[in-house]
Amino acid sequence: MTQAQETASNDRKRGSGVKYVYDTLRDEILDLVLPPGSPIDEVQLSERMSMSRTPIREALVRLAGEGLVTTLPNRSTIVAHIDFMNLYTFFDALTLMYRMTTRLAAEYHDPADLEIIRAHQARFAAAVEAQDALAMIATNRDFHASIAEAGRNPYYASLFFRLLDEGRRILRLYYSSYQDRLPYRFVEEHDQMIAAIAARDIATADRLATAHADQIVHQIQSFVARDRRMPIAI
Amino acid sequence: MTQAQETASNDRKRGSGVKYVYDTLRDEILDLVLPPGSPIDEVQLSERMSMSRTPIREALVRLAGEGLVTTLPNRSTIVAHIDFMNLYTFFDALTLMYRMTTRLAAEYHDPADLEIIRAHQARFAAAVEAQDALAMIATNRDFHASIAEAGRNPYYASLFFRLLDEGRRILRLYYSSYQDRLPYRFVEEHDQMIAAIAARDIATADRLATAHADQIVHQIQSFVARDRRMPIAI
């Protein structure tokens, strides 16, 4: 019996099954363990999670609501594709949300928020130091998510979370195929953003957020546009 | 047998049940037929819709994902409350999305989009002319939704749709309790926005969207802050 099955089957509480399936699937999708386009079979999942199809289905409905899976009527649901054609709309929205959440955090944060943000930044710095790409991607997401929480606008936060998750998939693609050295620059930029937020300097926070977003967008763009042709003779 | 039951039961196609329940509940929530806080009983709904609890449940999960209902574990799910305490975050996000979608529409629309937008505007004008508050609220939402579609950014669009829906509930509250004459000014502002979009004048579109958002925000604010004390002796 695998670890997942044990955790799932050993007298789980009523109502916890859906959350477990949801969290597990979500992580597997965002870490590209389940690549875009993978079919998700309900009975197979129900066997693996050792529970009925009903909670599996509910988790899939929730994931579909967040755009992480696509449900084809009367056919298998698949992991949502990454829409490389409309990446610019993603960049546009991501940049705007970086700016808005950082601005709002500078305006409305309280001391407790700062502690949480600094804790996430410490974990991010440790991941970069250890050159652990996966941990870096996840902690980077948590860092910015905590800033959004400090901004206290749930509408921006929910959109931003969705964008950060989608970005997690794209970044995962990037760092798995292209073993660049991890960007220490991001650690410094994060520190500067924290300082601006703590000082309640909205203008500086905005400027830093914009620059930070540009950094990430350019990284991804250079990856997408990179020349992958092999130098072979034909 | 009621109309709803007939529509639902008469050989409905496989997979259409969920959509029907979802659409029906959604409309009833947004039109305040189901006021915030109302409990939603699954078996009662399944009898009314003459189908099993399974599709009902799936519809409720989707509605919960959009924040229209709140699920209390092991207890009845209720229609989501309107958070008057944090209304300013709603206004902030709504204004920004008005601006972004209108700007993008001015930049990226094509002739077919304009036709759709103009059609919605015609319906909106007719509703205002007829002094039909409910129709005005619904067509106003559709008008701005079609502008968002023309802007072609699905991330902004989905957030904007959510905000417009929430606004539909708030406006419904407003026009039901306070029989003001309906604002003709909105019709003119819509026409100006269409003209700016058609001319691809991004700056003007932005300015008009901002002003339009301010109008609506001020209307709602004056409603929320209105003095409701009755002049009675005690």
Add this chain to the structure above:
DNA sequence: TGCGGATTTCTTGTCGACAAATAAAATACA
């Protein structure tokens, strides 16, 4: 061999039923 139609298989959508958890009611007791 290639193609169209029938058949089979496989997966999902829906159903009715049971069990767990909570709320409401009833009872015991001070």
Add this chain to the structure above:
DNA sequence: TGTATTTTATTTGTCGACAAGAAATCCGCA
């Protein structure tokens, strides 16, 4: 009479099974 505790009742969460729809397979025929 009021409060704590047990009992009942109601509502949700989960399950296994069946049927519908689509894809895959098989078969007949040119």
